[in-house]
Each structure stands twice: as structure tokens, then as C-alpha cells.
Amino acid sequence: MNDTPEAARSAGTKTRAGAPETVISVKGLTHWFPSARSTHIALDSISLDIRRGEFVCLVGPSGCGKTTLLNMISGQLKPHWGSVDVTTSQPASSAIGYMFARDSLMPWRTIRSNVAYGLELRHVPRASRLARADEMLHLVGLGGKGHMHPSQLSHGMRQRANLARTLAMDPELLLVDEPFGALDAQTKARLQGEFLRIWEGTGKTVVFVTHDLGEAALMADRIVMMREGTIRKDIAVEFPRPRNLDALRFEPEYQELVRSLWDLFAEGEE
Ligand SMILES: Nc1ncnc2c1ncn2[C@@H]1O[C@H](COP(=O)(O)OP(=O)(O)OP(=O)(O)O)[C@@H](O)[C@H]1O
Ligand SMILES: [Mg+2]
Known part of the structure; x- marks a missing residue:
């Protein structure tokens, strides 16, 4: 990216x-x-x-x-x-990013933490993955909204957060x-x-x-x-x-x- x-x-x-x-x-x-x-x-x-x-x-x-x-x-x-x-x-698990039709954000996590989740699974250190999440949120026009939870966002904002989450993995x-x-x-x-x-x-x-x-x-x-x-x-x-x-x-x-x-x-x- x-x-x-x-x-x-x-x-x-x-x-x-x-x-x-x-x-x-x-x-x-x-x-x-x-x-x-x-x-x-x-x-x-x-x-x-x-x-x-x-x-x-x-x-x-x-x-x-x-x-x-x-x-x-x-x-x-x-x-x-x-x-x-x-x-x-790369192996298919990291090379392929799949963004589903349905909203697949985890409701109990903030948007930032949702976007960083895939990197967490890859054991990327916390500071790096949160920085990457902020970068991706900014890219999709959700800069400054990372502290919010999915339920606080409009449908369009959730879709953008979904996109940020997929892009964060750099597939x-x-x-x-x-x-x-x-x-x-x-x-x-x-x-x-x-x-x-x-x-x-x-x-x-x-x-x-x-x-x-x-x-x-x-x-x-x-x-x-x-x-x-x-x-x-x-x-x-x-x-x-x-x-x-x-x-x-x-x-x-x-x-x-x-x-x-x-x-x-x-x-x-x-
Ligand atoms: N898990 C499943 N079990 C049984 N039938 C299925 C399953 N998944 C898909 N199908 C059937 O296979 C066909 C193709 O489904 P698919 O979901 O790929 O369509 P689609 O083109 O994505 O449709 P849509 O635009 O509505 O999302 C449909 O007839 C559907 O009912
Ligand atoms: Mg379909």
C-alpha cells in the first residue's frame, strides 16, 4: 500500500x-x-x-x-x-483478503481494534498494528473515529471500516x-x-x-x-x-x- x-x-x-x-x-x-x-x-x-x-x-x-x-x-x-x-x-491465508457482503465487524471491539484484529492474529506488535489501523482508517475517511464501536457507526461507515480491516492485511x-x-x-x-x-x-x-x-x-x-x-x-x-x-x-x-x-x-x- x-x-x-x-x-x-x-x-x-x-x-x-x-x-x-x-x-x-x-x-x-x-x-x-x-x-x-x-x-x-x-x-x-x-x-x-x-x-x-x-x-x-x-x-x-x-x-x-x-x-x-x-x-x-x-x-x-x-x-x-x-x-x-x-x-x-505469500501463503493464501495472508495473500487473500475477503470482504463479505455482510457486516463482519465484532461489536464488542472498537473500530480501531477491529481493523487491527487480523494483524493481532499475525502477532504483529501492538504499537505497529494500531498505527497500521489508524493509517487504514484515515485512508477510508474514518480518521479520528477509531475509538467508536460498530453500533455507533452508520451502515456506510461500517462498510468503510470493513474495507479498512481487509486492506490492513495488505492482501x-x-x-x-x-x-x-x-x-x-x-x-x-x-x-x-x-x-x-x-x-x-x-x-x-x-x-x-x-x-x-x-x-x-x-x-x-x-x-x-x-x-x-x-x-x-x-x-x-x-x-x-x-x-x-x-x-x-x-x-x-x-x-x-x-x-x-x-x-x-x-x-x-x-
Ligand atoms: N450452502 C448452500 N447450500 C445449499 N445451496 C446453496 C448454498 N450456497 C449456495 N447455494 C445455492 O447455490 C446457488 C448459487 O448461490 P450463490 O450464493 O453463489 O449465488 P449468488 O449469485 O451469490 O446470489 P446473490 O446475488 O443472491 O448473492 C443458489 O441457487 C443457492 O441457493
Ligand atoms: Mg452472493
Whole structure:
């Protein structure tokens, strides 16, 4: 997180030979959940490569398998068939940061102590981990709020604290599931901008799940549209970076992309 944006991005996105390095390689991934009546196929032969430094959004209707795929990438779920290879320089436990859709802050701890918790598990000395927590809280706009408890914060502030907690671990790979799902439009727009600003300075690989096609078009380098456990479309998003989201929202190219995403989305609904 401390590198200059340019250095971090170029170091993070290229191998020595200059070709982007594959960080996540998913091959023929198939998974099902048995239920009382039948077996439900949640992922059906999914194959996908994600390169270092890419920001990939997974979109698709509720129940299409987005969270299941994220759980497979994080290693929390093992597929019945197929494989997921994640190449990181650190062990997966410290290389992968997973920010859940639900608020997972511990209510009895202060925000600062929540953010420092992962570092505590890594036995980072107290002064260092609290300094790191303060740095991350400042980064997400919660500087000076570290003494508060989760119940004293708004939903948007809690989501920012969640983000600070994930970033504090300095993961190489960020997996985020609907981080701004239940927020009002204004808070959501602000956090989207903050998330991108933070990410654009690090060059980390991000897999970001969202229901919101407009959000995906603003944030992603690539949008992977899923449907019923399969990948329906893999779309490159070419808008230059760093992106000014307040301006991009009103660009005709952006609006055209969102329209085409909706068309694709609607095709499968017929
Ligand atoms: N632990 C589980 N037990 C049984 N079925 C499950 C389980 N987890 C997921 N499923 C089923 O697998 C399918 C995919 O679920 P998943 O949570 O991946 O969808 P999703 O795309 O993340 O949906 P949403 O957008 O609503 O979060 C759904 O039909 C769901 O009911
Ligand atoms: Mg989900």
C-alpha cells in the first residue's frame, strides 16, 4: 500500500517478460449443493483466468453462483469437479483478503481494534498494528473515529471500516462480495470513488461481486456476466485510469456500455 501508484501498478501488472501474469486460473469448475428435493448445480464448468492487477467484476442475477465462485477462489469451498489455482507470493491465508457482503465487524471491539484484529492474529506488535489501523482508517475517511464501536457507526461507515480491516492485511488479492449493496445512492457513489482511488494506488488484483451493472461498468477492467452457474459473457472495459467517476457517469460511452449490459442481461430473461 505504500508504493507509489505508478510503481505499484507497473510492478503488479507485468511479469519480467512483459506479459500479464495469471493470478487466478479457474478450469472446468463445477459444484452442486444437494437439497431435500434435488441437487442444485451452482457452478457448471466455469473456466476463467484473471491477471495480476486486474479489476474484475462478477455480475449476474441472484443465485447465479457469484458468491460460490468467490468462496472457491478464496479456498473456503472445494469444487466437486475442476480446479482453482491461485498464484500468490505469500501463503493464501495472508495473500487473500475477503470482504463479505455482510457486516463482519465484532461489536464488542472498537473500530480501531477491529481493523487491527487480523494483524493481532499475525502477532504483529501492538504499537505497529494500531498505527497500521489508524493509517487504514484515515485512508477510508474514518480518521479520528477509531475509538467508536460498530453500533455507533452508520451502515456506510461500517462498510468503510470493513474495507479498512481487509486492506490492513495488505492482501495481494482482494475478494469483495457486494460491498456497497445496501447503501443509499450518495454513500454508494462516494465509496465507489474511494475504493477505486485506494485500489488504483496499489495495483492489487480485485474480484468484485455486484448486482449493479452501472457499478461494474464504472469500476471494472473486465465484467464477467454469469447466469445459472455459467459465464455468459466476458466484457473488457476500456475506460482510462485513473477514473473520475463523477465525470464518467455522464459520459455517453459509459451510458452506452451500461445499456448494452442491460440488453445482455435481459436476453437471458426472455
Ligand atoms: N450452502 C448452500 N447450500 C445449499 N445451496 C446453496 C448454498 N450456497 C449456495 N447455494 C445455492 O447455490 C446457488 C448459487 O448461490 P450463490 O450464493 O453463489 O449465488 P449468488 O449469485 O451469490 O446470489 P446473490 O446475488 O443472491 O448473492 C443458489 O441457487 C443457492 O441457493
Ligand atoms: Mg452472493
